[in-house]
Amino acid sequence: MGDSLLDLIVQNVTQGRxxxxxxxxxxxxxxxxxxxxxxxxxxxxxxxxxxxxxxGLTAGMVIVGEKFESKEYYIPDMLAAAEAVGAAMQILExxxxxxxxxxxxxxxxxxxxxxxxxxxxNIVSILLRGAGYTVKDLGNDVDTRSIVDAVRExxxxxxxxxxxxxxxxxxxxxxxxxxxxTGLRDSIKVIVGGAPVSEEFARxxxxxxxGADGFAAVRLVESLGPSxx
Amino acid sequence: xxxxxxxxxxxxxxxxxxxxxxxxSDSEPSPRIASLVDEYIENxxxxxxxxxxxxITNVEWVxxxxxxxxxxxxxxxxxxxxxxxxxSMVAVFLVTIGNRLEETACRLAEDGLILQSYVxxxxxxxxxEEVAQYVEDMTRETARADGLVIGKRVSPGYCDWDISQQxxxxxxxxxxxxxxxxxxQCLMVPQKSISGIIGIxxxxxxxxxxxxxxxxTRQNCLGRR
Numbered sequence: 001m002g003d004s005l006l007d008l009i010v011q012n013v014t015q016g017r018x019x020x021x022x023x024x025x026x027x028x029x030x031x032x033x034x035x036x037x038x039x040x041x042x043x044x045x046x047x048x049x050x051x052x053x054x055x056g057l058t059a060g061m062v063i064v065g066e067k068f069e070s071k072e073y074y075i076p077d078m079l080a081a082a083e084a085v086g087a088a089m090q091i092l093e094x095x096x097x098x099x100x101x102x103x104x105x106x107x108x109x110x111x112x113x114x115x116x117x118x119x120x121x122n123i124v125s126i127l128l129r130g131a132g133y134t135v136k137d138l139g140n141d142v143d144t145r146s147i148v149d150a151v152r153e154x155x156x157x158x159x160x161x162x163x164x165x166x167x168x169x170x171x172x173x174x175x176x177x178x179x180x181x182t183g184l185r186d187s188i189k190v191i192v193g194g195a196p197v198s199e200e201f202a203r204x205x206x207x208x209x210x211g212a213d214g215f216a217a218v219r220l221v222e223s224l225g226p227s228x229x
Numbered sequence: 230x231x232x233x234x235x236x237x238x239x240x241x242x243x244x245x246x247x248x249x250x251x252x253x254s255d256s257e258p259s260p261r262i263a264s265l266v267d268e269y270i271e272n273x274x275x276x277x278x279x280x281x282x283x284x285i286t287n288v289e290w291v292x293x294x295x296x297x298x299x300x301x302x303x304x305x306x307x308x309x310x311x312x313x314x315x316x317s318m319v320a321v322f323l324v325t326i327g328n329r330l331e332e333t334a335c336r337l338a339e340d341g342l343i344l345q346s347y348v349x350x351x352x353x354x355x356x357x358e359e360v361a362q363y364v365e366d367m368t369r370e371t372a373r374a375d376g377l378v379i380g381k382r383v384s385p386g387y388c389d390w391d392i393s394q395q396x397x398x399x400x401x402x403x404x405x406x407x408x409x410x411x412x413x414q415c416l417m418v419p420q421k422s423i424s425g426i427i428g429i430x431x432x433x434x435x436x437x438x439x440x441x442x443x444x445x446t447r448q449n450c451l452g453r454r
Contacts, residue, residue, distance in 0.1 A: 025260070076348065122347075165414070
């Protein structure tokens with residue numbers, strides 16, 4: 001029972017269906033239970049929240065990631081899947097707290113000072129949530145001091161910085177310098193992304209990594225692992 | 230010569246919206262995405278407040294990487310100077326679709342509806358592009374009536390034209406009456422706004438044939454034409 005429910009969760013994540021009213025990415029899914037209904041059923045059947053996340057939601061997102069990489073899925077398909085996972089996580093959160101399962105880590109996200117673009121940051125945030133991370137989104141046009149203050153207060157393991165403009169991406173370097181000067185740099189991994197940003201730029205400002213797209217950002221966070229605090 | 234701001238019809242071309250969402254011209258979205266896009270295109274219409282400001286002025290002097298227009302406005306850019314060097318006049322414009330669509334997209338994102346927010350944002354991009362295209366068409370017709378042709382539409386931030394030159398365009402137009410403001414970084418708010426210029430000149434000057442992208446090495450540029 002549990003296994004077939006988990007398989008259905010995987011399939012419905014890949015179909016981007018949060019609820020039974022949603023159409024699938026392919027034909028013929030309408031009316032059938034979506035991810036949120038299936039997650040509730042699985043909980044009722046005694047499947048642990050941890051299994052639902054690892055063998056259902058995350059397993060589904062891995063397939064979505066592969067389909068996105070192979071260009072079978074477009075950004076909207078990926079977002080539909082991530083949204084379904086996000087809705088399921090809301091149902092699971094109280095159960096996680098009860099079971100003592102911890103989030104994989106905390107990520108602070110911000111679009112830097114002077115930049116108003118937040119779509120890329122939002123996509124990375126929702127994918128990270130779907131992958132089991134706690135994400136605190138500071139928004140866009142966030143000045144260096146506010147980012148550094150938030151790092152001090154929130155103590156996240158990761159900081160994700162986004163910029164869409166060549167004129168604002170330099171702010172990312174400012175944030176890293178400020179983290180260094182305030183003694184916080186070694187406590188956190190800093191990843192950067194956005195249209196004008198590159199691997200080379202990331203290295204030049206002393207970031208820990210560059211994510212070319214949402215899934216690359218998630219892989220990067222996974223590979224950097226929990227930082228030593 | 231300043232045309233009054235007035236409403237205009239926006240068709241919201243579905244194919245162009247899909248292109249903004251990343252779909253190639255030969256690919257169709259999945260059923261779920263297709264219904265969402267169709268539904269949002271219909272709903273977005275009531276969120277649009279299209280407006281434009283527009284002025285045609287003289288090109289006074291062009292040399293190397295400087296163009297002086299409309300008496301004393303200085304545009305600094307090699308590409309802009311090249312675009313205007315054979316132009317007698319230039320249309321300066323600012324268009325916007327207002328705040329409402331953007332505010333709605335923002336609220337959707339805050340509620341975790343990132344897909345819906347992303348689709349609405351793409352529709353907004355198409356809408357403001359259609360307003361800019363309307364201004365371009367209007368400029369082309371005005372030029373044609375005088376036996377003139379127009380060059381490529383360009384905006385500050387394109388090529389070597391620094392985004393800070395938005396200030397010059399804003400000084401030439403009544404931007405505040407459109408409700409468009411510039412941030413310290415010279416980004417426009419509402420973001421779904423486009424400012425720019427269109428050169429106007431005699432057909433023998435081949436103003437309409439110059440395309441800076443042809444000699445540019447940035448193959449991955451998002452604005453490549």
